Amino acid sequence: MTRKIVTLLTDFGTLDGYVGSIKGVLKSHYPNADVVDISHEVEPFDIRGAAFSLHSYYSFFPKGTIHIVVVDPGVGSSRRPLLVRTAQHYFIGPDNGVFKFIFNREAYTAYQLDPKKINNSRSSFTFHGRDIFAPAAGKLMQGKSCEEIGTRLDERTEIPNVFYQKQSDGYLALEAVNIDRFGNIITGFSRRDMERMNKYAIDHVKVKDFSTNTLNSYYAEKNDGELMVLWNSMEFLEIAAVNASAAKILKFNRAEDRVLISIR
Amino acid sequence: MTRKIVTLLTDFGTLDGYVGSIKGVLKSHYPNADVVDISHEVEPFDIRGAAFSLHSYYSFFPKGTIHIVVVDPGVGSSRRPLLVRTAQHYFIGPDNGVFKFIFNREAYTAYQLDPKKINNSRSSFTFHGRDIFAPAAGKLMQGKSCEEIGTRLDERTEIPNVFYQKQSDGYLALEAVNIDRFGNIITGFSRRDMERMNKYAIDHVKVKDFSTNTLNSYYAEKNDGELMVLWNSMEFLEIAAVNASAAKILKFNRAEDRVLISIR
Amino acid sequence: MTRKIVTLLTDFGTLDGYVGSIKGVLKSHYPNADVVDISHEVEPFDIRGAAFSLHSYYSFFPKGTIHIVVVDPGVGSSRRPLLVRTAQHYFIGPDNGVFKFIFNREAYTAYQLDPKKINNSRSSFTFHGRDIFAPAAGKLMQGKSCEEIGTRLDERTEIPNVFYQKQSDGYLALEAVNIDRFGNIITGFSRRDMERMNKYAIDHVKVKDFSTNTLNSYYAEKNDGELMVLWNSMEFLEIAAVNASAAKILKFNRAEDRVLISIR
Known part of the structure; x- marks a missing residue:
């Protein structure tokens, strides 16, 4: 068997x-x-x-x-x-x-x-x-x-992606679909989502009072407690902090707060 | 093997x-x-x-x-x-x-x-x-x-069912053997316990200030937050609330409070 | 397979x-x-x-x-x-x-x-x-x-045992490597560690205001709530309390407090 x-x-x-x-x-x-x-x-x-x-x-x-x-x-x-x-x-x-x-x-x-x-x-x-x-x-x-x-089922139960919206200022407002136990803020926005829009780079990221133009690849590129943005291992955009909780540092509230990005 | x-x-x-x-x-x-x-x-x-x-x-x-x-x-x-x-x-x-x-x-x-x-x-x-x-x-x-x-072992280590007592007013006082994580109040009284007493229906249920003469079969028969009594999937009598915690609504204390029922 | x-x-x-x-x-x-x-x-x-x-x-x-x-x-x-x-x-x-x-x-x-x-x-x-x-x-x-x-790897990544130190008064100060969910205080000091020092018995144990000259073998040798010292099932020295939390009774703080023993 x-x-x-x-x-x-x-x-x-x-x-x-x-x-x-x-x-x-x-x-x-x-x-x-x-x-x-x-x-x-x-x-x-x-x-x-x-x-x-x-x-x-x-x-x-x-x-x-x-x-x-x-x-x-x-x-x-x-x-x-x-x-x-x-x-x-x-x-x-x-x-x-x-x-x-x-x-x-x-x-x-x-x-x-x-x-x-x-x-x-x-x-x-x-x-x-x-x-x-x-x-x-x-x-x-x-x-x-x-x-x-x-x-x-004949009809498809397709459910639209509701994890990000385009704002009037051109920024995409990304919802955090998860804050993991290490305090990483994980958005529902994937590299693939970006590529579907024929966009291939992120220009700017804003989360509350944190803002950056660069994405990192390794946690170790930053010092303890510093915030960074990266495509995580599942290829979703993530806000992380080295050996610390990004969510705590930013006082990020999953229900209210959004990660804002501009892409090109 | x-x-x-x-x-x-x-x-x-x-x-x-x-x-x-x-x-x-x-x-x-x-x-x-x-x-x-x-x-x-x-x-x-x-x-x-x-x-x-x-x-x-x-x-x-x-x-x-x-x-x-x-x-x-x-x-x-x-x-x-x-x-x-x-x-x-x-x-x-x-x-x-x-x-x-x-x-x-x-x-x-x-x-x-x-x-x-x-x-x-x-x-x-x-x-x-x-x-x-x-x-x-x-x-x-x-x-x-x-x-x-x-x-x-020759002697049987039979342990009596201590999960309900008959009161002087004829009601059975059922202990809650479990309050599950959804807040459902689960008694130790099963349909089989009732049938052993040659009783086949429940007349009345009282739990603190909630009281009813009817049992439900589906959670969906009630509206959100409403209390109900039902035989659950294990055939134990249960007090539940639709998409809410029955234990919280009733401020039910497992150590002190009892589910009172009259049967016929 | x-x-x-x-x-x-x-x-x-x-x-x-x-x-x-x-x-x-x-x-x-x-x-x-x-x-x-x-x-x-x-x-x-x-x-x-x-x-x-x-x-x-x-x-x-x-x-x-x-x-x-x-x-x-x-x-x-x-x-x-x-x-x-x-x-x-x-x-x-x-x-x-x-x-x-x-x-x-x-x-x-x-x-x-x-x-x-x-x-x-x-x-x-x-x-x-x-x-x-x-x-x-x-x-x-x-x-x-x-x-x-x-x-x-040619070099050996040997890490020294840092779980106990010898004090100037001759006592060994043992760190608690774990406080289990029952509140047992488990040291990193094993019977084997003791035997390596050619010592075969424990003379005296002090943990905050608890002190004893005897080791026990069974939890049941003491009454509910009483403290005891024993070699646990993994052969580590442990402070336990019968049906109670030794860590709570002693207000034991894993970071600061030590179990002191003298051996011969």
Whole structure:
């Protein structure tokens, strides 16, 4: 029996045993499932954070990996349980935006999961992670096709990139999609986004009272506590400080503050 | 070499490397051990929380799974190191109540683990998780029988269900066994508990200043912030609020407050 | 394809998906990699804590295990990416002290990893965990030798044991290398350290206003809340309290306070 990789990203924490039960369902469907914890510490209901996190790891996994994301404020409501297939991977989770970066960057086919085709032994309405998403992954590992467990969606659930806006002064205002635990301010603006606009260089960066014309390549190019701008390892524009928290230094508030850039 | 599943639930945290050493012992005994993290973030010494968590995941794992639980305030004292066998699973941990839901719900055989039959290379007295429980699981994976590593216990360590009491006014006072990270108040009272009393419906629910005669099935039946009562996905009675914390809304204190219900 | 064990210890947290991407790289290099989470909750940049944690679990893993440690304040600077081989294990991480206990206790050969031999598809400068350390482990799993991915270091990067000093009054002043989540104060002084000095017993222990001439073997030898001194399960000298936090009782400050012992 081939090993099959399933990654798990949730906002459940581990304490309640919910994640444990999802793992049990995966192993019961397919004992050779290789379940990889990504995180269960997503802020409750933080869809944007989950979308960003998924974006940073999914592409590193081998062909055939199934990525499950359960961050789902609307569980039980009318949002659709989704299965997304790309050339390399499968994605399973709610149709609420957690896959927005996947939709932006990959050619894909989307399916609405059909609970009756996935799990007729149970009829829970409170825990889709365990009772729909995990068994759907189980069916895929057992060799079922996407068509056998879901209905292909004709319309595309394309979600526009809402992570930056053009201002009247020509600057782009970039949202921070993440402030990581080191205090780096990570924008949702990638080198690829810039190139799509036929722009190839950044002229100027302003974040609150910090401003610079140069981008750095290495953290070590600056001294401790100094701020810098760089394309990070995921090719997103990032504000960092050497061995210190850029977010703290700038008193950066993710909800209100923006990173302003001019490009050419 | 067949893969064998071992789940781990502890209150150790991951920082000290204790859990790492347990995993190392499991892999050293049986390289093909599939070690599944449930949680290591149980509140230190919270036996009740661990018992509840175990209850919510164990049954979803395939036949033959070994469940290790190490939440053990009395390590080194006279409490017994336990091995419990049910029709489907093995359970390894201290005899301090962590298995109380298993004893309530499953037919079982219990064994007192014999350290000398498990681990004669070490004689640590401070870390049973690594030096007794993990090697015991290792021996089982290697094919040893329960009888070869422990002594069958004749008396049953049955622990009564202490999670609800009948009041003089006829109401049942239910303890909250858990408040999950979303703020749902989860009682230890299951639909099965009710049916054992030959009761089949709930007439009335009171929690502090909230009171209702109806149970809901879906979170989506209510509006944001509204309270509701439902049988949750584990068939326990739960007080929830739509996209909000029921515990916060009610200022519910797990130690003092009770969910009162009348049934018929 | 044989299963190969890789352990992961980082200070990344799990939220950002960094650790997820490391796992993806490991699985992409070697699908049968058995990736074992130790912890991702090391305090940011706490090299000493990581060194101590590694020390407590590495030896329990089977021969051939690869231990990756990524706690790396100086990433991008001149510190060397390291591969260390001992009789039983491989260690991969920065040359910043995370392996100091390994260097103290094991015969080893050290190599400086050569990024160009490991990963020519990417040239990230901000994330060595994903772009150098994980692919280095991948190459080892694929069967490459240490020589094929790194350059042997002639000089030994021996780091002296700085965890205790001799005072003028003859007492040894022991640093606490860890205060675990139960509040146990764990020193970096092992029974083996003592025996190397041809000393075989402890005469007297002083920690702030607590003082004793006796060592205990079991937590249960004392009553709740009482302090005791013992060789813990890793054979380090530890100050513990029964079902209570020794660190809280003593108001022990890891940075300032020391455990004083006289030995004979």
